[in-house]
Amino acid sequence: EAQVTQNPRYLITVTGKKLTVTCSQNMNHEYMSWYRQDPGLGLRQIYYSMNVEVTDKGDVPEGYKVSRKEKRNFPLILESPSPNQTSLYFCASSPAGSTIIGELFFGEGSRLTVL
Amino acid sequence: DQQVKQNSPSLSVQEGRISILNCDYTNSMFDYFLWYKKYPAEGPTFLISISSIKDKNEDGRFTVFLNKSAKHLSLHIVPSQPGDSAVYFCAALRRGLSNTGKLIFGQGTTLQVKP
Numbered sequence: 001e002a003q004v005t006q007n008p009r010y011l012i013t014v015t016g017k018k019l020t021v022t023c024s025q026n027m028n029h030e031y032m033s034w035y036r037q038d039p040g041l042g043l044r045q046i047y048y049s050m051n052v053e054v055t056d057k058g059d060v061p062e063g064y065k066v067s068r069k070e071k072r073n074f075p076l077i078l079e080s081p082s083p084n085q086t087s088l089y090f091c092a093s094s095p096a097g098s099t100i101i102g103e104l105f106f107g108e109g110s111r112l113t114v115l
Numbered sequence: 116d117q118q119v120k121q122n123s124p125s126l127s128v129q130e131g132r133i134s135i136l137n138c139d140y141t142n143s144m145f146d147y148f149l150w151y152k153k154y155p156a157e158g159p160t161f162l163i164s165i166s167s168i169k170d171k172n173e174d175g176r177f178t179v180f181l182n183k184s185a186k187h188l189s190l191h192i193v194p195s196q197p198g199d200s201a202v203y204f205c206a207a208l209r210r211g212l213s214n215t216g217k218l219i220f221g222q223g224t225t226l227q228v229k230p
Contacts, residue, residue, distance in 0.1 A: 004158070033218070035220075040124075040222055041222060042119075042121070042204060042220045042221050042222035042223050043159070043204060043206075043220035043223075044220070045217060045218065045219075045220075048217070058217065059217075059219075090158055090159070092158075103149065103161045103164065104151075104159075104161065104218065105161075106158030106159050106160065107158050108156070108157055108158050109156075109157075109158055
């Protein structure tokens with residue numbers, strides 16, 4: 001089954017404790033991206049990757065890191081989480097191509113709470 | 116600076132009637148627009164899209180209209196069904212040689228279709 005898998009789905013952590021949210025897709029997509037969803041703000045892009053070893057900042061990259069060492073995986077790293085990073089996070093992927101990039105396949109989301 | 120805006124946080128319609136969801140954008144360089152649908156506890160799923168060279172695109176009960184001069188797009192659902200109750204996000208991007216991989220989302224509109 002074609003899917004984007006995120007882990008963990010739910011996490012409660014404390015300020016400053018490094019954490020990684022993993023994202024894996026089995027569709028051989030070149031493009032991958034991370035979003036956060038907050039009430040009243042919709043989905044905001046954190047980082048994206050057009051291909052392996054190519055990553056770029058989205059609109060809200062502060063406090064996050066990513067890596068793209070292999071095509072299928074795109075982990076989101078919070079080196080020192082803070083309460084304002086409490087949010088619902090979505091990973092998404094898309095086949096290559098400038099017209100297809102908009103038609104994203106999303107994971108089920110990871111709800112993160114930072115105390 | 117919110118480049119894509121959905122000014123109605125919520126909308127309630129009766130089953131069988133038309134649902135109209137609206138979206139405004141400010142960046143005239145956007146040339147591709149999409150609508151996503153999101154159920155609780157799930158990731159968004161792609162619904163329908165439209166290129167800036169068109170003013171209408173239809174897919175079954177869903178039609179998206181684009182008014183470039185007004186920088187406005189709308190999603191019409193006819194007839195509305197209770198299963199359409201979800202959060203709807205509009206999104207926009209620049210394609211082609213200028214494609215940066217950035218997909219900008221609106222804040223979302225929660226649609227409730229009453230039986």
